[in-house]
Amino acid sequence: MSPFFQFESDFVDSLRCIPMIVRYKLDTCGVKLKLHQWNKFSESDRQQTVDAPCSTEDEVRKYKELLHQLIEQRTGETATDLAIDENPSWNDAVNIPESVIQQAERVGVRITPKQWESLTPIQRFVLIKLSRSSHENANFLPAVKEFQLIPV
Incomplete structure (x- = not known):
């Protein structure tokens, strides 16, 4: 893989x-x-x-x-x-970060708590990184599709 x-x-x-x-x-x-x-x-x-x-x-x-x-x-x-976050948000399968919710809304997607929970930590990491305002965000929607959060 x-x-x-x-x-x-x-x-x-x-x-x-x-x-x-x-x-x-x-x-x-x-x-x-x-x-x-x-x-x-x-x-x-x-x-x-x-x-x-x-x-x-x-x-x-x-x-x-x-x-x-x-x-x-x-x-x-x-x-x-850099400081290491002992409890990084990508390990939290319950709470979807606000940046991810907002970026998803910008591209017309709603990520449910059940979907967020089903993601692996690295998939959550990716969505968090791609939703940051300092990032160009171009790959957010392709990542959402790749992670099967919306029909392709």
Whole structure:
């Protein structure tokens, strides 16, 4: 099974943008990876950040170390650490974030609590990220369709 989403298909072959799976892991381990840093990574580096596990406490620590090492080696910069949310909203299968509700309304969709609950944490993460006002939001509707929240 591919770690990428269908709505990312226009860039995952080259990995020119940071894919959602890596963004999810970045939030999990608390490292800020800027696009210019990502662009200095080799294809192998990028694939390693996609493939490396980041679930258990030990894996999260090792993933963070990997990112620190890659950023330092490829850019000469020091990685920026971020606070890790102990209870991220994507792990909450009950409460739909207001940003998601509003973005869904903008595209003419209503996500029910039952649908929200049926999503995996990474799917909820994606919808939260794609609904933020600082994001271009172009992939929100394709993600909603991919997650089968509306008929395609």
